[in-house]
């Protein structure tokens with residue numbers, strides 16, 4: 615399957631990138647490019663009510679774990695191959711990326727221009743590229759390394775995929791037996 619989507623990461627001329635940009639989900643959401651590394655973001659093009667499905671996740675391809683991939687099972691990872699790859703992490707997320715139903719769902723009421731973010735550990739067990747979080751949320755977990763490094767109590771504040779819930783259960787059962 616050909617993968618035609620390329621995530622433009624290091625941006626030196628945001629105006630030129632914007633000029634060439636063709637949204638993969640026109641009218642639903644779009645990338646706002648910013649100069650620098652990892653400064654771009656995905657924003658809503660219209661309002662969404664809490665619980666509303668923004669889109670189905672389509673056109674995915676299996677791939678190795680890397681910084682752009684999303685974990686969809688205990689050992690399986692995929693590439694999104696769409697503008698969805700620009701969804702940033704937040705500890706106070708606005709959407710969930712539900713890999714069980716392959717949908718993106720609003721977890722708060724969204725208005726046009728709102729930043730679309732999800733809680734990366736909701737699907738990621740042990741991330742390829744951990745990073746310090748500066749999201750500013752009151753309950754920011756600070757180090758985004760994957761669900762493996764977070765308590766069940768912390769994870770319970772968020773939408774959690776089936777495979778992460780199972781991995782958390784296995785981890786805590788092993789600790790209880792030790």
Ligand SMILES: [Zn+2]
Nearest residue numbers: 705747749754
């Ligand atoms: Zn945070």
